[in-house]
Structure formats: C-alpha cells, structure tokens
Amino acid sequence: MPTFKQSFKKSLKGIYSFIPLLIGTMLLVSLISLIPKSFYSSIFTGSFFDVLTGSVFGSILAGNPLTSYVLGGELFKQGISLIAVTAFLVSWATVGVIQFPVESITLGKKFTLIRNILSFIFSILVAIITVTLYNLL
Amino acid sequence: MRKKFKGQWYFLIIVLIIYLILLLVNYSAFLVSISFFINLFKKIIPSFLLVFLLLFIIDYFVNSLSITKHFKEKSIRKYIYALIGGTIASGPPYLWYPLLKDLNQKGVSYGVIACFLYCRSIKIPYLPLLIFYFGFKYTLILSIIMLIMSVIQGMIIDKIIKQNI
Numbered sequence: 690m691p692t693f694k695q696s697f698k699k700s701l702k703g704i705y706s707f708i709p710l711l712i713g714t715m716l717l718v719s720l721i722s723l724i725p726k727s728f729y730s731s732i733f734t735g736s737f738f739d740v741l742t743g744s745v746f747g748s749i750l751a752g753n754p755l756t757s758y759v760l761g762g763e764l765f766k767q768g769i770s771l772i773a774v775t776a777f778l779v780s781w782a783t784v785g786v787i788q789f790p791v792e793s794i795t796l797g798k799k800f801t802l803i804r805n806i807l808s809f810i811f812s813i814l815v816a817i818i819t820v821t822l823y824n825l826l
Numbered sequence: 827m828r829k830k831f832k833g834q835w836y837f838l839i840i841v842l843i844i845y846l847i848l849l850l851v852n853y854s855a856f857l858v859s860i861s862f863f864i865n866l867f868k869k870i871i872p873s874f875l876l877v878f879l880l881l882f883i884i885d886y887f888v889n890s891l892s893i894t895k896h897f898k899e900k901s902i903r904k905y906i907y908a909l910i911g912g913t914i915a916s917g918p919p920y921l922w923y924p925l926l927k928d929l930n931q932k933g934v935s936y937g938v939i940a941c942f943l944y945c946r947s948i949k950i951p952y953l954p955l956l957i958f959y960f961g962f963k964y965t966l967i968l969s970i971i972m973l974i975m976s977v978i979q980g981m982i983i984d985k986i987i988k989q990n991i
Contacts, residue, residue, distance in 0.1 A: 691885065691886060693886065696882055696885040696886035697882055699885050700878055700881040700882035700885055701878075703881060704874075704877070704878050704881065706834060707834070709834040709835050709837065709838035710834045710837060710838070711874075712838060712867075713834075713837045713838040713840075713841040715863055715866050715867060715870070716838075716841045716842070716844075716845060716859075716863055717841055717844075718866065719859040719860070719862040719863035719866060720844070720848075720859050723855050723858060723859060754947065754949055754952050755877070755952050755955055758952065758955045758956050758959055759866075759870070759955070759959075761959070762958075762959030762960065763866075765959065765960070771960075771964075775968065778968075779947070779968075779972070782946075782947030783943075783944055783947050785919065788919065791923060792919075792923060795923035795924060795926070795927050796923060796926060796927055796930070796936075796939065799987065800936050800939075800940070800983070800987060803983060803986055803987065804940050804943065804944075804979070804983065807940075807979050807982060807983070808944065808979070811944075811975050811978075811979060814975070815968070815971050815972060815975055818971050819964070819967050819968045819971050822967050822971070823963065823964055823967050826963070826967070
C-alpha cells in the first residue's frame, strides 16, 4: 500500500501533467464560441445519422475523458443533439484508433480489432439507450 | 512518460500561438474567446479539485494487484470483478496493457480483459465534471448502461475468441 505522501505526490503529478492539456482544450473549446451555429448544423443535421457522426468523431479523437467531457459539454451547449454528443463521449473513451497499434502488439490483433469494432457499435447503442431512458425517466 | 508530458506542453504552445495570431488578426474575436475561456475556467475549477481528491483517495486505497486478483473467478463473477477493477483503475489504458497481457497468459479470458477496458471509460474521479455538464440523472443512466454493456461486450468476446485456459 502506498504511503499518504506517495499517493498525494502521484495524484499531484497526474493532475499537473494533465493541466496543459486541459487548458489547451479549454482554449480550443473557447474558439468554438466564434463558430456560427450554422457550421454545426451542416455537420450535425438533426437526423438519425448524427449519432453515427458523433461516434466517428469520438473514435478518431483520443485523450483523457475529461477533455471529451469539456468538448462534448460545450458542443451540447451549442445545440448538438444529446444523442450525438453521447455517442461522441462513449466512442472517445472506448474506441482506441490511436491506441490500436500498441493494443494490438500487446494483446493481439484479433482481440483488438474485435474489441474496437464492438466498441464502435456499442457507442451508438449506448447513446440511443441512454438518451431514450433519459427522456423517459 | 516524459515524451507524453512534453507533447502536452507542445499542444498548449500551439494553441497559444493560435490565440496570438487571433490577437493580431482579429482583436474582438480574441476578446470573445478569452472571456469565454475565463468563464469556463472559473466554472470548472471546483470540479477539477474534486477530481484531484478522488484520484488521491483511489490511489491511496487501491493497488493494481488487489484490482486484478479476482479476474479468474467462475461465471459472471469474473466480469463483476472486472467492472469494479475497471472503474477504479487509474492512468491511461496503455499502462495496463502489459499487466493485462500477463494476466491473459496466466488464464484470464479476453472477455474479462475487454470488460475491464470498456468500463475503464467510467472514471469515478472524473464524474463530477460529467455531472457539471450533463447533470446527475444523465451521468447515472450513462454509467449504468456502460457497466451493463461492459459485461455484454466481455461475454461476446469470450464467445468469439475461445481460449484453451
């Protein structure tokens, strides 16, 4: 078991190394305020395919989930549907396109491929189920 | 680790350069973005402090061996342990790959590993920020659905990849 001091230092180090990424993301997200809403409506059309668009974006992008929460949260505020944002958040955290080489070398290509394909499909399912339940309950 | 750390700083520097260009090209747009950033920063600080506190608590009370020692249990129980392990495991996923490979070689199924990796997306320390943006109800529903899907994914992968354990 780590000592109090070791855990404190490790957590502080983890947070410290994440600070530039968080501030950078928040600054980038702040640029979103300059983009007219018509831009988003050209990508997210309000149709069922929004959930697919959200999943694709989330799969390509990668990083700490905190970053996706900030990005997803601000996109939601800009009027993107909750279902598309949910698909984005879930695929960001579960599909690892960027991590694919490392994962396949360590855990095997077959496993990595199946896991990522399933995670992509699941991100769409999770988004649909979550938002449906959210609206019903 | 050092490489990743540097990369994060490069990322921030690139973003700052974008802001510098914006300052020179369009001062009013720069002001709009900066005021947006300041407001966002002020709102996020309390959640971020809570994230640090939870990271510390989990690191202090949980270690990697206590997380993974139950992964070879029978039936559904192994998935339940993978769920618990995945949600409290800290650090990026690639840090866990060597340990997971080792566990797989010692008999832990691919399904359990998939379940562990999938539910790692639910990070308890990060939930305050998710609640901040989407509310408690949404966070609770999403987390429960993710946990259920973790087990389903684990079971599907165990059906597809059969191992002689």
